[in-house]
Amino acid sequence: MFMRKTCRRFLIPLITFGFLSLSTLSFSKDVEFHFTEEQSKTAVDIIDKLSTRHYRNQPFDDELSEAMLDKYISSLDPAKAFFLKTDIDKFHKKYATKLDDTMLKGDLDPGYDIFVKYFHRATDRLEWVISQLESPEGFNFDFTKQESIPISDDAQEWAKNEKEADDKWRKRIKASILSLKLADESTEKAKEVLLRRYKNQLTRLEQQDSADVFEALINALTLLYDPHTSYLSPRTLENFNISMSLSLEGIGAVLQSEDEYTKVVRLITGGPAAKQGELKPADKIIAVGQGDEGEMVDVVGWRLDEVVKLIRGGKNTIVRLKVMPSESSDDGARKVIRISRDEVKLEEQAAKKGIIELSDGDKVFKLGVINVPAFYLDFDAYRRRDPNYKSTTKDVYKLLKELEQEQVDGLIIDLRNNGGGSLQEATTLTDLFIDQGPVVQIRQTSQTISRNYRSRHKAVYRGPLLVLTNRLSASASEIFAGAIQDYKRGLIVGSQSFGKGTVQSLTPVYSGQLKITESKFYRVSGDSTQHRGVIPDVSFPFLVDSKEVGESSYDTALPWDQIHPVPHEAYYNIDAIIGEITRKHDIRKLQDPDFVYLNKQVKNLEESRSRQELSLNEQERIKEQEDMKARSLAIENERRTAKGLEPYASSKEWEKERDAKTAERIEQETSSKQLNTDDDALLSEAGYILIDMINLLNKGPEQVANF
Structure with missing residues (x-):
C-alpha cells in the first residue's frame, strides 16, 4: 500500500x-x-x-x-x-x-x-x-x-x-x-x-x-x-555529480532541499567540511559568504542548484556558511562556519590504524583500531592493472599485518560516518575476516537473485573482532557490518546504520535520463539492509536525529523485507555471550561520565524537538534559549566534575575550549597518518566490550564454533 x-x-x-x-x-x-x-x-x-x-x-x-x-x-x-x-x-x-x-x-x-x-x-x-x-x-x-x-x-x-x-x-x-x-x-x-x-x-x-x-x-x-529515483533533464544532468556531492573543488557535502532550506545530508569523508569538523548532518544552511569578508547572502527559499553554485568555488578559496545547527531546537540559533574549498583526494580517505590500551582490572589489553572512512578504489589504476592501485582492502591488509607485529589482543573496525563506496571493496574487505562464502545477495527487478559477491580466500585476521557503526554508516558499510554479524564473526556495536540498501542506474529516456532503482541488497541471513539498516548487538546513543537522517526518514523509501538465507558459517557463539556482554555494558554506562552525559544530551534534544509550537514572545524565547544553554552547561559540568575536571564558569568558556580542541584535533589528523584515539568515549567503551568478548570466549571451547 x-x-x-x-x-x-x-x-x-x-x-x-x-x-x-x-x-x-x-x-x-x-x-x-x-x-x-x-x-x-x-x-x-x-x-x-x-x-x-x-x-x-x-x-x-x-x-x-x-x-x-x-x-x-x-x-x-x-x-x-x-x-x-x-x-x-x-x-x-x-x-x-x-x-x-x-x-x-x-x-x-x-x-x-x-x-x-x-x-x-x-x-x-x-x-x-x-x-x-x-x-x-x-x-x-x-x-x-x-x-x-x-x-x-x-x-x-x-x-x-x-x-x-x-x-x-x-x-x-x-x-x-x-x-x-x-x-x-x-x-x-x-x-x-x-x-x-x-x-x-x-x-x-x-x-x-x-x-x-x-x-x-x-x-x-x-x-x-x-x-x-528521479528524472534528470539534459541541463540538470550536466551538473548532477557536482550538485549532489560538491566533491570537485567544493566543500565535500551531500545536500538536499527541505521546505525553504538547504539541509546537509552527510559529509564526504576526507572532504574539506569533514576535515574542518564543524558542519554536521541535518544542519540547515541559511546564508553563504565568499572569502573572509564577503557579504553573507541569504539563501532561504533558494533552489538547491543555486545554493550549490554559491558554495562551489576554486581550490584554496574560502566559503563561509551560516547554519542553523541540527543539535539546537531554537530557530534563532546561528553559527558561521569557515571552510577552505578543496578537492576530495583518495589518499585523504585512506584507512588509518591506532592502538588503545585498556584494563579489565586484571590485565591490560592492547587493542588495534582501524578506521575505514570510505570504501574507495582507484578504478583507473585498477583497470590499467597497475599493481600499486589504491584500495580500502589493500590498505587495511597492510595495517592488519602491522598490528599483527604489535601483537594486539583484538581488533576494532571503525565504520562511523562511512557513507559507503565500492561494493567490490566491501566484499574484498569482508574477505580479510572470513573464509570462503557469500557476502551479499542482490535481487533485481525481475526477482532474480545474484550471489556473485563472495569471499574467495582464507581469512587474514582470525582474532576477536568488533565493528563500530553509527547512523551515518551506509551502503557498503552496511554490507560489511551485516556480513560480519551474520557470520557471527564479531560484534556490531554503536547506532543503527543508515539503511541504504538499494542500487540505482542511469538510463536514457526520450530527453534526459532517468535515475532508477533497479535492485536491492540482502544479507546472507536473508535480511535486507534497506530501510532498517544493521541493528547493533550493543547500542550506543547518537546525537543525530534518526527521523531527520537515514533511509527511514523518507516516506517513500522501499521497505525492509527478507528473502531466503544462504548457507554460511557461524564463527563465534555470539548468542551465548551477548547477554553477559550487554549486562556489563549497562553497568558501565550508568557509571561512565561520558555515557551519562551523552544520554542526557540525547534526552535534552528529544524534549526540545518534541515541541509543537514556537512562541512569538521575545522574553519567552530568550528564557528558552537561556534555559537550554544552562541545561547543556549543567550536563557538561556534571560530566567534568565526575572526571575530576574543573567545571566551566560559562557557556562561552565551554564553547571557546571546545572550538580550540576541534582545531587541534583537525590539525593532528591532517598532519599525521596515525589515527587519533584520544577523548573518544564511544571508542573506549567499544574497547571494553571487546575485552568482555575476549574474556567470555576464553572461558571455554564451547563458546566457539567452526573457527
Whole structure:
C-alpha cells in the first residue's frame, strides 16, 4: 500500500517552478510557459520505464495519481504558504484520479493548470509581503504579545481564505524577525534581510521556465517509487555529480532541499567540511559568504542548484556558511562556519590504524583500531592493472599485518560516518575476516537473485573482532557490518546504520535520463539492509536525529523485507555471550561520565524537538534559549566534575575550549597518518566490550564454533 504522508525532502531542486501547456499563456510580467512535444514523449517514456524497470512493482493507477497530485502540490508549496484550502480541494476534485489517464497519453495540461494557480498565488503573496516590509505603515510587531506558530509538519494546514492567509504570513514574518533578533540583528536589519529574501524569491519565481516545471511534475511521480529515483533533464544532468556531492573543488557535502532550506545530508569523508569538523548532518544552511569578508547572502527559499553554485568555488578559496545547527531546537540559533574549498583526494580517505590500551582490572589489553572512512578504489589504476592501485582492502591488509607485529589482543573496525563506496571493496574487505562464502545477495527487478559477491580466500585476521557503526554508516558499510554479524564473526556495536540498501542506474529516456532503482541488497541471513539498516548487538546513543537522517526518514523509501538465507558459517557463539556482554555494558554506562552525559544530551534534544509550537514572545524565547544553554552547561559540568575536571564558569568558556580542541584535533589528523584515539568515549567503551568478548570466549571451547 502506498504511504500517503507528504514527503518534504527532495534530492534535487523542487521548490518553485514554471510549467508547460499545449496552449500558451502570457502573464502580466511577460512570463510564458508551454510544454513541448519532446516533453510529452519524455513523460510517456518515463512512465513506461517506471512500470517495467523499477524495483517497486507499482502501477500508475488512481491511487498513485492522487499521491502524485499531493507530491506535486507539496513540491511547489512545501510550507503550505501560498495555496488556499479551496485551491487544494479544487485540484483534488478535478485531478485526483485523472493524472494517470492524462499523463499516459502525454497530456500535461493538469500540471500546467496547477502551476498557473501557484504562480499567481505566490506572485501576489510575495508582492504583498514586500510592500508590507517596505512600507513604514506595514508590519509593526508587538513581541510582548502571547502568540505562537505551529512548527511540526502535522500541525501545518492550508489557509482557508485570504484573511487567514494574511494572518499566517504576519506570524511567519514575525517569527523570522524574532529569530534574527535573537541572533543579534536589529528589527530594522532583520526586515532588510527578509526584504532581500522575498525579492529574490519573486525574481527566481519569474525566471522559471518549462524545463524546470517539467522536472517538478515528473519527479512528483518518480519520488513515489522511491526517494532515489528521479528524472534528470539534459541541463540538470550536466551538473548532477557536482550538485549532489560538491566533491570537485567544493566543500565535500551531500545536500538536499527541505521546505525553504538547504539541509546537509552527510559529509564526504576526507572532504574539506569533514576535515574542518564543524558542519554536521541535518544542519540547515541559511546564508553563504565568499572569502573572509564577503557579504553573507541569504539563501532561504533558494533552489538547491543555486545554493550549490554559491558554495562551489576554486581550490584554496574560502566559503563561509551560516547554519542553523541540527543539535539546537531554537530557530534563532546561528553559527558561521569557515571552510577552505578543496578537492576530495583518495589518499585523504585512506584507512588509518591506532592502538588503545585498556584494563579489565586484571590485565591490560592492547587493542588495534582501524578506521575505514570510505570504501574507495582507484578504478583507473585498477583497470590499467597497475599493481600499486589504491584500495580500502589493500590498505587495511597492510595495517592488519602491522598490528599483527604489535601483537594486539583484538581488533576494532571503525565504520562511523562511512557513507559507503565500492561494493567490490566491501566484499574484498569482508574477505580479510572470513573464509570462503557469500557476502551479499542482490535481487533485481525481475526477482532474480545474484550471489556473485563472495569471499574467495582464507581469512587474514582470525582474532576477536568488533565493528563500530553509527547512523551515518551506509551502503557498503552496511554490507560489511551485516556480513560480519551474520557470520557471527564479531560484534556490531554503536547506532543503527543508515539503511541504504538499494542500487540505482542511469538510463536514457526520450530527453534526459532517468535515475532508477533497479535492485536491492540482502544479507546472507536473508535480511535486507534497506530501510532498517544493521541493528547493533550493543547500542550506543547518537546525537543525530534518526527521523531527520537515514533511509527511514523518507516516506517513500522501499521497505525492509527478507528473502531466503544462504548457507554460511557461524564463527563465534555470539548468542551465548551477548547477554553477559550487554549486562556489563549497562553497568558501565550508568557509571561512565561520558555515557551519562551523552544520554542526557540525547534526552535534552528529544524534549526540545518534541515541541509543537514556537512562541512569538521575545522574553519567552530568550528564557528558552537561556534555559537550554544552562541545561547543556549543567550536563557538561556534571560530566567534568565526575572526571575530576574543573567545571566551566560559562557557556562561552565551554564553547571557546571546545572550538580550540576541534582545531587541534583537525590539525593532528591532517598532519599525521596515525589515527587519533584520544577523548573518544564511544571508542573506549567499544574497547571494553571487546575485552568482555575476549574474556567470555576464553572461558571455554564451547563458546566457539567452526573457527
